[in-house]
Amino acid sequence: MGNSSSRGRSNPRQGHGSKVAPSSPAGEQTMFKWSIDGFSSLLDKGAGWTYSRVFEALGQNWCLKLNPKDKKSGDDKEYVSLRLELANSSVRPDTVVNASFKLLIYDQSFGNHSEHEVSHSFQTASTSSGISCMISLRKLKKQSPKFLLSNCCVFGVEFLKVTTSKANTTSETLFVQKASIFNEAKTYTWDIDDFFAMKNPGYSPEFEVGGYKWNIIMYPSRDGNHLSLYLKLKKTNDLPKDTANLVELTLYIKDQETGKHRKGTGRCQFSKNSRTWGWTKLISLEDFKDSANGFLVKTKCCVVAEVAIVGSSKME
Incomplete structure (x- = not known):
């Protein structure tokens, strides 16, 4: 009032x-x-x-x-x-x-x-x-x-x-591709033998999807109680300044016992000024380290990325 x-x-x-x-x-x-x-x-x-x-x-x-x-x-x-x-x-x-x-x-x-x-x-x-x-x-x-x-x-x-x-307006046009064999998701599996010996953050070996190099990044979240998981685009030399790629992304930590994986899924745009997307609190460290859940077996865990470039955008 x-x-x-x-x-x-x-x-x-x-x-x-x-x-x-x-x-x-x-x-x-x-x-x-x-x-x-x-x-x-x-x-x-x-x-x-x-x-x-x-x-x-x-x-x-x-x-x-x-x-x-x-x-x-x-x-x-x-x-x-x-x-x-x-x-x-x-x-x-x-x-x-x-x-x-x-x-x-x-x-x-x-x-x-x-x-x-x-x-x-x-x-x-x-x-x-x-x-x-x-x-x-x-x-x-x-x-x-x-x-x-x-x-x-x-x-x-x-x-x-x-x-x-x-008005100081920026506009974007997003082009979404039809599903085809050319944009099917590619799967990359990152086997970690000793989670406790991994650097913070830990980077997977690089892998290629759609002509670009990628890494998975894993580290405890800033609150220290969760595990963060991200996909990172390594280089953007071939990506023009005002364009981006629409990526269909699934990151998950495998449940090695029952197959009840902990997943994050989304459609995100990667560009020169936005090269990393993921989930800050994918799973609590308590749940991750609990051997009954199957995510961490002794010192081993497994992270999987399913990545497909399904569109592109242009800023005007």
């Missing part, structure tokens, strides 16, 4: 529906007030967003949206939630609108409005302010302050500053 502050005793209920506050001295619209008559009827419709009409302010098109029965995470109370949204058609896709504004819920008798000041960068891909001016439904219904008067509530937004800038 926003902080309350005195805003005078003007009556915002003159007329019905949506209306725009008087223009600023400079002639630019900076405020919008939204009166909702029959507020109890809106409550009867339950949770969900209701939108104001689109209005213009400081050169952009906006709308307010209201959820009369919003919820907070881990809270069973109902809240009235107000947000600002930039109209999709208002800006070019490569433009960011940076706005500072106040969201308001008006006290219609004493001027002790509930307000919340927000700064947000709006883009067509992310149009909502994301941050709400919230007030509990129970407080809104109280007699003082009079947020609800004669079954009418008044909401609004006051713009403090709006600027535009060019």
